Amino acid sequence: MRKVKGMPLAVIAGYGEGLGEAIKQTFENDGYQVVTISRSGGMILADTTDANEVNRAFAQISVLHGTPAVVICNTAMLTIERFLSTTSKRFEETWRTSVMSVFNIAQATIPMMIKQGGGTFLVTGATAGIKGSKNFSAFSSAKFALRGLTQSLAREFQPQRIHVSHIVVDGILWSSKSQERFPSLRQETAIEPNDAAKVYLSLAKQPASAWTQEIDIRPYSEVF
Amino acid sequence: MRKVKGMPLAVIAGYGEGLGEAIKQTFENDGYQVVTISRSGGMILADTTDANEVNRAFAQISVLHGTPAVVICNTAMLTIERFLSTTSKRFEETWRTSVMSVFNIAQATIPMMIKQGGGTFLVTGATAGIKGSKNFSAFSSAKFALRGLTQSLAREFQPQRIHVSHIVVDGILWSSKSQERFPSLRQETAIEPNDAAKVYLSLAKQPASAWTQEIDIRPYSEVF
Amino acid sequence: MRKVKGMPLAVIAGYGEGLGEAIKQTFENDGYQVVTISRSGGMILADTTDANEVNRAFAQISVLHGTPAVVICNTAMLTIERFLSTTSKRFEETWRTSVMSVFNIAQATIPMMIKQGGGTFLVTGATAGIKGSKNFSAFSSAKFALRGLTQSLAREFQPQRIHVSHIVVDGILWSSKSQERFPSLRQETAIEPNDAAKVYLSLAKQPASAWTQEIDIRPYSEVF
């Protein structure tokens, strides 16, 4: 797996069978070389909550494939439970998976993308990052934190040609995992991962005169 | 100008030389038939603040070209002045141009699009619709009103397959008109109308499993 | 009814039996002289959507009672109906009652309050001004417009000591009128007008080092 001349590199952190795999295929179909990072199942194995593992992963990617043109942060732990049943361990882990991971990845990749003249940094958010609902204290708190972080990164780094965008996924992605977790879910009312993936690609392709900082997506049938 | 078999129809209201023209060309290049409505200079002349003129215009479009697949509302009056210098006439006109126009167009087109099985309704907003700044009382009030209207339309009509989307244009579009109005504007820091137009097209093409209700665009260099 | 020496003057526009009356009593109990303006039933009769009537009313108030220390805008037309059943007349009237009224009142009172060294300008908003829901297109659009207007006024006039505040009333006020309109309403889950009125008074009393621009109120039981 050496650097392929002329193919831009996209790195997906928090790669999984649903959205992650769809983004991978969508970018590959468009001519990107894609490298995935995940605790298990990714091309590169790393715990993104650990800064050292993230730095090691991107050092390896840099040597083998070069500097990414696009970085996609997709790490999340979905916690839905009553506040008084939420342990501090779980609360922290939810934050660490969503937020600390993105902090680590941004630290590792933004400097090299600036050096290369620019890049795109895409972060998967959720409606819980806009509105804090009952039984979502851990998840909402983490997703709010993520939104604040991406806004700050956008304002700090966009003038240096790093496009930072926050995708508010409002709805459940259709996957074998989500069907297991939400047995009553129907495909008709879920988000098709390939349709969501196209949004990531279109953000990566936006010219610098018209960059999007935040975009929401939801199924036509979603009550919001 | 008869209906062209197989070509989807896009109607642009509030057509002008900058963004309107760019949207027209972008949709035409993608295979749309485009009809423009404007007080002067459009293919169909109508004052969109007047419900009768809007109904007449769409009756005519319907006969000649059929039901639109995409409707784009682009009407605006940019008012920037001290509140105490703003006349009630100007305040009302600013609202009427932005908001009453979109109300009239939605009334005329949503029923026929529902009848045809769906459609896309795109509305041009502004940062002033998110944050009310000094010297923007008329414009902010109108653009806030527009945002509230599009949210209500989205929640009411998306289940009936009408995709309603609000584009927050944060920055100045590069055009001969804007260069005249803001002499210090540089192309480097303005929004390229063609780049903005691509966002409209991508919204029109979103599959129903992943619809965007709101998206912002701004130049990489914009302070926000 | 001459100016009472030493008593600060509060003017309530859009005075009615529920919130308006409660605000009147709350301010009077605190030592304010209160003048009410309404199409019918107020101490001064005026249609606040008409700039001339508003100017005439405040000229009269100025002569009889002096310059207001507090102005409270409470005018609203609650429109809840399907978008396609909403006439353009009703849409406009809803906006005119909420927004044009406040524009007119602000034009008439802010200059005299600046001249007197400052004042408080309080505007009654609604949740519909934050989120545009199904069947609320006219009301949401108007209440969004109102919020944008008050934000602009706050940013323009607070440095001149005019405190502009937007009260987001999230819930139904308990009154004979609301009981008629919503027969299933229970007092336990409604907002007590006197409790809401205390919020208006506390805003009017905020020292200039800690002014509130926006505050929400809702019953403890409200789902939001």
Next chain:
Amino acid sequence: MRKVKGMPLAVIAGYGEGLGEAIKQTFENDGYQVVTISRSGGMILADTTDANEVNRAFAQISVLHGTPAVVICNTAMLTIERFLSTTSKRFEETWRTSVMSVFNIAQATIPMMIKQGGGTFLVTGATAGIKGSKNFSAFSSAKFALRGLTQSLAREFQPQRIHVSHIVVDGILWSSKSQERFPSLRQETAIEPNDAAKVYLSLAKQPASAWTQEIDIRPYSEVF
């Protein structure tokens, strides 16, 4: 320091010389018994980022003074620095001080307040919790997280009579510490701690028919 019959108890966590001390005096003047918790200088010494220390502190308070009627969370670490200069240690600490502390305090106090029939839970936020600015990535991310957490707590516990409110402090509080940190600060343009403290007291006194979830405060002169 035994429980004083009839005096409601207020607990301030994150007590310090500026806002904390002002809140203490304001509540005491109003007839509350006030207990302060802080790493150093509080009546009870505890590191609120540690669940065990928080639980121990409130067990002690409970025995000596009873169940609090009001809990005020005031813990924060103000981090303003370039993103690429922010260590992961500092990023985490900023979150831990603001967010984990409030999680721990909510876990310890909400159950006993529910048992006693209700209570008030006040959380100090910041503008950085609404908008993520350049050089504020750590602080904004933490304050966003805090806002999401308080929204979730409000929606989960208000029906059980726990009033949860988020105070957006937009400006710099006038204190010897802030004068040291921001040497150009003038008292005229800062928030007077006593004025801010009155807002906390008024929230604690709101009747259950008109509870505020979020309120902002800023000096009249603040540009926002």
